[in-house]
Amino acid sequence: MRLLLPAILTVPTLLSAQGARPMTFLDQQLMRQAGSLALSPNGDRALYTLSVPNWKEARRYTDIFVVSTTGGLPTTRQLTFTKDKNENTPRWSPDGTFFVFSSNRDGNTNQLYVMRPDGGEAQKITDVKDGVGNYAFTSNGRALVFAAGKAEEQQLWTLPVANLTEAKPTALTKHATPVGNWQLSKDGTRAFFLAPDSIDTLNKKRLEAKFDVRIRNEDIPLNHLWMVDIATATEKRLTQGANFSVEGFSLSDDGKWAGIRGLPNDRYARTITEAGNTGDLYLLNIATGNLEQLTNNKIISESNLSFAPDGRTIAFSASDDFVYFRANKVYTRAIDAVNGPWTKLGASYDGDVTIAWWSKDSKTIYFGDGVRATSQLMALDVAANTVKQVTDFKASFAASVDPDNGKLLITYADPKTPTVHFVADRVEDAANRSAWRQLTNANPQVANLQLGEEEEICWTSADKKQTCGILVKPVGYQPGQRYPLIVAIHGGPQSADILSFNGGYGAQAYAGDGYMVLKPNYRGSTNYGEAHKWGIVNDYFKKGYEDIMTGVDQLIAKGMVDGDKMGVLGWSAGGHWTNWIITHNTRFKAASSGAGTVNWISMYAQSDMQHVRMHYLGNKLPYEDFEPYWKQSPIRYITAAKTPTMIHVVDGDPRVPRPQSEELHMALKKLGVPTELFVYPGMTHGIPDPRNQLLKSVAEKAWMDKWILGKGGFKWQDVLKTLEEGAETKAITTTSP
Numbered sequence: 001m002r003l004l005l006p007a008i009l010t011v012p013t014l015l016s017a018q019g020a021r022p023m024t025f026l027d028q029q030l031m032r033q034a035g036s037l038a039l040s041p042n043g044d045r046a047l048y049t050l051s052v053p054n055w056k057e058a059r060r061y062t063d064i065f066v067v068s069t070t071g072g073l074p075t076t077r078q079l080t081f082t083k084d085k086n087e088n089t090p091r092w093s094p095d096g097t098f099f100v101f102s103s104n105r106d107g108n109t110n111q112l113y114v115m116r117p118d119g120g121e122a123q124k125i126t127d128v129k130d131g132v133g134n135y136a137f138t139s140n141g142r143a144l145v146f147a148a149g150k151a152e153e154q155q156l157w158t159l160p161v162a163n164l165t166e167a168k169p170t171a172l173t174k175h176a177t178p179v180g181n182w183q184l185s186k187d188g189t190r191a192f193f194l195a196p197d198s199i200d201t202l203n204k205k206r207l208e209a210k211f212d213v214r215i216r217n218e219d220i221p222l223n224h225l226w227m228v229d230i231a232t233a234t235e236k237r238l239t240q241g242a243n244f245s246v247e248g249f250s251l252s253d254d255g256k257w258a259g260i261r262g263l264p265n266d267r268y269a270r271t272i273t274e275a276g277n278t279g280d281l282y283l284l285n286i287a288t289g290n291l292e293q294l295t296n297n298k299i300i301s302e303s304n305l306s307f308a309p310d311g312r313t314i315a316f317s318a319s320d321d322f323v324y325f326r327a328n329k330v331y332t333r334a335i336d337a338v339n340g341p342w343t344k345l346g347a348s349y350d351g352d353v354t355i356a357w358w359s360k361d362s363k364t365i366y367f368g369d370g371v372r373a374t375s376q377l378m379a380l381d382v383a384a385n386t387v388k389q390v391t392d393f394k395a396s397f398a399a400s401v402d403p404d405n406g407k408l409l410i411t412y413a414d415p416k417t418p419t420v421h422f423v424a425d426r427v428e429d430a431a432n433r434s435a436w437r438q439l440t441n442a443n444p445q446v447a448n449l450q451l452g453e454e455e456e457i458c459w460t461s462a463d464k465k466q467t468c469g470i471l472v473k474p475v476g477y478q479p480g481q482r483y484p485l486i487v488a489i490h491g492g493p494q495s496a497d498i499l500s501f502n503g504g505y506g507a508q509a510y511a512g513d514g515y516m517v518l519k520p521n522y523r524g525s526t527n528y529g530e531a532h533k534w535g536i537v538n539d540y541f542k543k544g545y546e547d548i549m550t551g552v553d554q555l556i557a558k559g560m561v562d563g564d565k566m567g568v569l570g571w572s573a574g575g576h577w578t579n580w581i582i583t584h585n586t587r588f589k590a591a592s593s594g595a596g597t598v599n600w601i602s603m604y605a606q607s608d609m610q611h612v613r614m615h616y617l618g619n620k621l622p623y624e625d626f627e628p629y630w631k632q633s634p635i636r637y638i639t640a641a642k643t644p645t646m647i648h649v650v651d652g653d654p655r656v657p658r659p660q661s662e663e664l665h666m667a668l669k670k671l672g673v674p675t676e677l678f679v680y681p682g683m684t685h686g687i688p689d690p691r692n693q694l695l696k697s698v699a700e701k702a703w704m705d706k707w708i709l710g711k712g713g714f715k716w717q718d719v720l721k722t723l724e725e726g727a728e729t730k731a732i733t734t735t736s737p
Contacts, residue, residue, distance in 0.1 A: 020448050020450050023451060023512050034049070049065075049088060061086055063081065086103060111126045112126040128157070134146065139184070140189070142160065145158050146169075153178055157172055158172045177196045178195065185255045190255070191228050192227050193228070194225060196224075199221070238289065245265060259284075261282075261304060262282055282294060303317040309358055345380055348387070351369050351527075355367060360406070363382055370526050374395060393412075396414070399411070408429060460550065465523075484514065484567075485516045487569070490519065490570070491571050491572030496526045520551050524543075540600075566708065567590040571594035572595050583635075590706070592646045594696070596656065598660055598663050599663055600613065600629040606659060607656065634664075645675050646700060649677075650681075651681055
């Protein structure tokens with residue numbers, strides 16, 4: 001018997017039985033996540049996965065659901081029920097009568113299964129050693145193509161759609177080297193894939209022999225683009241030479257062209273920026289093999305090449321006039337105008353113009369962008385060269401168009417609403433919320449939580465420029481009462497806090513315990529124009545620091561904040577500013593610095609983003625002039641630090657490496673400033689493990705409570721008891737999807 005529930009039903013939970021209460025950090029960890037949304041070919045149904053946390057095992061498990069997208073009350077049906085296993089990435093058959101999904105339900109590897117959307121048992125259709133990777137149906141409905149094998153051995157295979165449950169997979173490629181990134185042509189007759197020119201067998205053997213040293217800028221074989229005919233399994237090499245390595249590619253709808261992203265064949269010249277690896281774009285005529293180089297930028301990172309549906313126009317986005325540290329604009333050209341000029345679009349728009357999708361008539365490019373404390377859908381009129389804001393919600397809004405049926409898929413969140421998904425019939429319905437139909441509601445329990453009110457506020461900074469941010473008021477806020485304040489500084493700095501759900505490092509947990517929270521979009525942040533975004537270049541901290549402190553002063557002047565009860569925290573760039581703040585005033589009673597830099601000179605070589613650091617700090621190598629780096633380093637002013645400071649960092653962080661936190665901790669310790677250093681396992685810039693994420697949040701708040709309010713202090717039992725609490729509140733995660 002299948003479970004049939006209204007998609008937006010809220011069924012009783014422990015919360016409703018116990019009455020409304022504020023949100024906790026554990027609630028944040030127990031949030032469920034809906035994803036992998038896939039519309040049926042005619043758009044009347046949608047498949048999606050629901051990821052549910054198992055707090056006791058510190059893992060998440062996913063199942064597949066189907067929901068009606070038509071008018072009236074939509075219904076959700078759970079299709080898979082495998083306990084402690086995962087069903088992922090459902091894909092509709094071209095005729096919409098069944099779907100395929102990936103699962104580890106029968107072992108430790110992912111295999112493919114076929115199932116009907118009206119229920120019934122799933123049938124296993126692959127049993128491939130080392131498991132299945134990506135998969136897709138050909139648009140002509142004849143074959144299912146999938147990748148299988150270990151990463152160093154992966155190849156493409158096919159199954160006939162007409163006989164999925166009986167046929168055995170057939171090898172589509174028998175390439176001498178492993179198949180990497182791949183995609184199918186629009187007509188479903190060919191598969192395009194990347195493959196290295198050779199295999200470094202000695203490197204493989206040394207890793208197998210446990211000589212597992214990590215080598216910075218390790219030399220790797222070149223990748224090139226290949227094509228295979230699905231009917232005949234005939235392979236053809238499409239790019240040649242040793243000048244570049246193909247990092248990615250895109251295909252035109254008519255199958256005549258490929259856009260190539262090529263990295264230089266020099267491991268020391270492959271620069272990492274905020275946008276990723278730098279390279280150049282090429283246009284390949286698939287039939288003739290003719291390759292035209294489109295860009296020649298050594299630092300700028302362009303987007304992948306985009307092909308208009310009319311088959312006549314190509315486009316990409318890149319920094320304005322190809323100058324590093326400028327807002328993105330779109331560049332277009334006729335596809336057959338070899339070496340011809342490019343037309344820049346969106347120059348009058350004070351923001352980033354990118355390419356999400358084209359309208360069917362090729363007249364409009366749609367994209368998302370941050371607008372103040374929100375994210376919205378934008379439209380670029382190609383002929384008129386104008387940008388129009390399509391939506392205007394006090395929320396996080398994102399959208400995409402289904403390529404098969406043209407329907408609009410919407411992802412939405414606001415301060416009261418965790419991420420939910422909607423569908424609309426047309427792009428023109430994006431701004432009309434009454435035309436949306438809700439598909440998911442992964443966290444109905446939030447309706448029973450008490451949340452602090454959130455709003456965007458603005459103030460005048462020291463240089464008379466306007467600065468804005470988000471203010472989260474305490475639960476039960478009373479005008480005229482002064483509250484303790486947490487200043488939560490976002491990372492990036494090329495980012496912004498927006499009116500989404502529970503941002504600011506779990507701000508609602510602080511709001512539920514009587515704190516006011518300010519999330520400033522200080523100078524250096526996105527969403528407020530190019531001048532605001534690049535206002536910290538050559539003087540990294542000064543303006544951002546003034547923006548933050550004048551925002552604090554305004555809240556004190558308005559009688560909302562107790563200036564003697566304030567704390568500051570942040571991660572990454574938020575940690576950078578926290579370190580600057582504690583070395584430049586003593587107004588905060590507590591601080592928490594996560595993955596923050598203190599010494600730009602040592603940071604330059606330690607980090608994986610040298611060009612970004614250099615351009616922020618004066619556009620010179622530190623070895624040419626150390627002074628600009630040193631005068632902007634918090635460690636230079638460390639003797640002024642008096643604020644009790646907790647420090648957090650991931651052991652193998654490549655972006656802001658652990659030695660930066662070690663420098664700060666040692667200095668504070670030797671100077672007699674109360675400090676703690678928490679080092680988390682991992683090799684990432686953020687804390688990867690959910691239990692350690694919770695630990696960081698609980699310990700951080702305990703630090704704030706101790707030094708700001710004079711109560712509590714961190715105790716291990718406060719974290720350990722969450723294992724029991726997580727089991728007790730498991731009912732919260734089993735309500736309607």
